[in-house]
Amino acid sequence: MKIRTQVMGLVASLVALSAAPTVSADLNDEITRGQLMAASCQACHNAAGANKGIPNLAMLGEDIIASQMRAFRDGQREATVMNRHAEGYSDEEIDAMAAYFGNQ
């Protein structure tokens, strides 16, 4: 059983070695939490939504997104729905999402 596990481990290592360079070459960075949370925003805040009046976040800078999310959350900027969304996010999450969009 122990030997079998070691053999399996060896096979896995060989596969991992041969696979790893391809993976890292194709993927610039690992998927981050900021990226995944930003993907949620993009359901509405994309080019098609922008045609109908929803800002396309990919076109906005990191500072704008971070400051406006805080303004929505803290009631300093009026909104229909963004204030309700902003209330659900922490500072750390707002900054992570803003940084992802800002670096696109």
Add this chain to the structure above:
Amino acid sequence: MNHLTRRRFLKAAGATGAATFAGTSFAADNSHGSNGAHIVVVGGGSGGATAAKYMKQFLPQLRVTLIEPNATYYTCYGSNWVLSGLASMDDIAHTYDSLRDNHDINIVADRVTTVDPDRRRVHLQGGDSISYDKLVMSPGIDFRYDAVDGISESDASEIPHAWKAGDQTRLLRDQLEAMPNGGVFVMVAPPNPFRCPPGPYERVSLIAHYFKEQKPRSKIIVLDAKDNFSKQGLFEEGWAQHYGDMIEWRAASDGGHVEAVDVAEKTARADSGFERVKADVMNFIPRQQAAQIAHDVGLTNDQGWVPVNQQTFKSEMDDNIYVLGDASVAGAMPKSGHSANNQGKIVAAAIVRELMDQEPLNPSSANTCYSLVTPEHGISVANVYRFIDGTQTAEGGGVSPSGASPEFRASEADYTRAWYQGITQDIWG
């Protein structure tokens, strides 16, 4: 994922990678030609299409096959616009052309009949089978007609559910158009949990809008299996504002609970038989559960839904199968197209990170359920969902304010349509 499982996966991925090329009858597989793992996605609705698209986006060398029998997908969200004449079927139609041509996803127009989790293969109605390293299932819902006497699935051609968009939507629209002024539209609304919690109430709102314009002497009665519903205060405020007493909603405990339907007479028997409600057009939305294929594979719980790890949406029953969308048990996340879209991204990231031997992420995601009370009166419920203590938990958010100005409502109606354009582009574009 622990390392032993990871090793097993890598070993298996190497082996089935070869088997896929040798054994499959799909020429398209060869064009994918990389050494990436093969991910098969079952179901091309909001959840499945999103998962397929984002997996290719996150890790381009993955081979992704999407199996969906219908060449055109009609969204259930937006179908109430069609019922009321505000939109056409084409407006809610989406194809897989862009996923195939722009995102390198192998589209297979077939229906999965069985899944063999031990051999990691799906079998198709057309006779082929396809092997997978990871399987993503977004099969949606099926209906349970057993809770109400006198009506069965075959009666949907007379009394439509119109809760899966397509021919059923057309049928109900045709019936509404044929109904005389002064007729009675009866909706039998389902018990929780069900697809699109505010959907039935948006539906009667927009049918009331159509009646008000075209058939103003008509009446709407909702016989509900529940005592309350999503955005109830906002809907009732809007109904009083725009439709007077045209819409009558009966709670389950106040005569709304339907025990039987006489299909030929289009009559519902409610309130322990004391009440018989005759319809000119009836919309019977049945009790729901996960689609049959999820049951067949053994993924469902006693309530007929699919329990998953709500951080990754991996099935609790099988380490290589992920289940998302309406079929899954997702904590506080509603059974909405928007939730399915979020879950598709969560699954895509979870699979890619697992393949990369990385820990799963703990994302927060945002859901908005918009509804139209009139074409110029929109309302919404919005929340951020976060994985806490094993379940998806609602944070922040809530419903639109009551007593808001007409301008506010009009703005949310505009955002309802903008949301539709944005999210359908995100899913199928």
